[in-house]
Amino acid sequence: MELHSIIVNATVITVDESNRIIMDGAVAFKNGVITYVGATPEELELYDEVIDGRHRYVLPGLINTHGHVGMSLLRGYADDLPLQTWLKEKIWPWEARFTDEHVRWGTGLSLIEMIRTGTTTFVDMYDHNEAIAGIVAPSGMRAALCCGMIGSGDPGVQDRKLADAVSFAKDWHRQANGRISVMLAPHAPYTCTPHFISQIIDKAAQLQLPVHTHMSETNWEVELNVQQYGCRPVAHLHKLGMFERSALVAHAVHLTEEEIDLLAECNVRVSHNVVSNLKLASGVAPVPQMLARGISVSLGTDSSVSNNNLNLFEELKLAAIVHKGTTYDPLAVPAETALRMATRNGADGVFQSDSIGSIEIGKQADLIMIDAGKANFQPAHNPVSHVVYAANGLDVTDTIVAGKFLMRKGELMTLDEERMIYEANRMVRQLMNEDRPAHSK
Ligand SMILES: CSC[C@H]1O[C@@H](n2cnc3c(O)ncnc32)[C@H](O)[C@@H]1O
Numbered sequence: 262m263e264l265h266s267i268i269v270n271a272t273v274i275t276v277d278e279s280n281r282i283i284m285d286g287a288v289a290f291k292n293g294v295i296t297y298v299g300a301t302p303e304e305l306e307l308y309d310e311v312i313d314g315r316h317r318y319v320l321p322g323l324i325n326t327h328g329h330v331g332m333s334l335l336r337g338y339a340d341d342l343p344l345q346t347w348l349k350e351k352i353w354p355w356e357a358r359f360t361d362e363h364v365r366w367g368t369g370l371s372l373i374e375m376i377r378t379g380t381t382t383f384v385d386m387y388d389h390n391e392a393i394a395g396i397v398a399p400s401g402m403r404a405a406l407c408c409g410m411i412g413s414g415d416p417g418v419q420d421r422k423l424a425d426a427v428s429f430a431k432d433w434h435r436q437a438n439g440r441i442s443v444m445l446a447p448h449a450p451y452t453c454t455p456h457f458i459s460q461i462i463d464k465a466a467q468l469q470l471p472v473h474t475h476m477s478e479t480n481w482e483v484e485l486n487v488q489q490y491g492c493r494p495v496a497h498l499h500k501l502g503m504f505e506r507s508a509l510v511a512h513a514v515h516l517t518e519e520e521i522d523l524l525a526e527c528n529v530r531v532s533h534n535v536v537s538n539l540k541l542a543s544g545v546a547p548v549p550q551m552l553a554r555g556i557s558v559s560l561g562t563d564s565s566v567s568n569n570n571l572n573l574f575e576e577l578k579l580a581a582i583v584h585k586g587t588t589y590d591p592l593a594v595p596a597e598t599a600l601r602m603a604t605r606n607g608a609d610g611v612f613q614s615d616s617i618g619s620i621e622i623g624k625q626a627d628l629i630m631i632d633a634g635k636a637n638f639q640p641a642h643n644p645v646s647h648v649v650y651a652a653n654g655l656d657v658t659d660t661i662v663a664g665k666f667l668m669r670k671g672e673l674m675t676l677d678e679e680r681m682i683y684e685a686n687r688m689v690r691q692l693m694n695e696d697r698p699a700h701s702k
Pocket residue numbers: 329344348352353356386387388408409410411448449475478537563564567
């Protein structure tokens with residue numbers, strides 16, 4: 262039986278139906294689940310542990326709905342390039358050499374960054390998923406992991422990749438006390454044959470798993486899809502049955518009005534990766550239009566090679582401001598909406614909206630605490646404004662998943678930061694000292 266804990270005298274930002282802010286508020290949790298949200302009670306004897314929340318904002322943990330945690334070893338290695346050159350000339354040649362060990366330590370770096378900046382749940386698409394799950398489980402984070410499947414040639418390779426993804430799903434779906442779930446993920450319409458995508462979708466239906474993919478990220482992709490298949494990526498994936506599954510698509514930058522209608526009709530979730538899309542010069546997704554049609558748009562960082570960090574507070578601010586700039590409408594994405602995208606909509610994106618994404622009784626105790634006493638939060642006019650426009654992620658003091666502290670008062674509780682940094686740098690030295698792949702010489 263775990264402690265019954267309560268955070269008291271905090272500013273609680275619930276992001277529930279009524280978007281309540283409770284001044285001098287409290288949140289209690291036991292066995293990983295929230296048991297109380299409201300004013301700080303006078304009687305605290307009921308609780309085993311009373312946590313001082315003075316000068317703290319308490320929020321639901323942030324949810325990062327698209328990334329590639331194993332890629333952190335390549336941070337800073339490939340900047341200022343468009344997506345296709347970036348992938349083909351820089352990223353894929355190195356990834357081809359990655360072993361489980363490289364991915365394990367790259368993942369370690371990523372998890373530390375996310376925990377330190379208040380992310381409690383993330384969606385990831387990569388290779389070497391056993392190594393990823395093997396470190397996510399003890400880290401205490403919540404994750405939806407996908408084996409990213411690329412298959413445009415040899416059917417034998419496609420069969421092997423799908424078999425590996427299915428075996429990973431069988432081993433890891435709903436594991437680590439339910440913190441790890443699995444989705445099936447064709448990488449993108451331009452890297453998978455239609456037949457392979459159909460096979461993946463059929464398998465997802467059979468195993469009752471959601472699907473995840475990159476979609477309509479660049480103009481190049483849309484034009485290629487039209488040339489190859491006579492339709493744009495949205496129609497292509499729709500015809501292949503992808504949207505009959507629970508589907509989360511990353512990017513959705515290049516969309517027509519009709520495509521937005523179709524995504525809304527099919528209840529497709531969208532992960533908005535604003536920093537990555539800007540850095541790779543892919544464009545700006547039509548987020549206000551998607552939100553207006555009721556699409557659940559959440560936030561993703563993509564990898565720390567196209568971002569170049571995993572600090573979701575940067576996405577939060579940029580998602581709130583970039584669309585004001587492109588539409589000349591200051592209400593295009595209001596602060597409350599951006600916060601909802603980073604929390605409740607994120608919970609939709611990982612298909613767990615009943616259990617995470619807000620601070621409500623019965624939901625998982627996935628919480629973060631922010632030091633509201635810092636200069637950048639003064640004066641205290643509006644906590645939501647401060648979290649969206651003034652926070653920088655490094656103000657997070659505590660990160661809690663399922664009632665367990667992964668970071669407490671700035672100290673990491675589950676991962677050895679020094680070791681992760683050492684091992685990640687050792688991996689990179691080892692990779693770079695071997696012969697470089699032909700493309701990157
Ligand atoms: C096969 S595992 C996933 C695969 O995706 C690559 N990737 C990383 N960022 C992006 C992006 O923005 N668009 C498309 N593909 C991306 C990553 O390098 C892995 O190879």
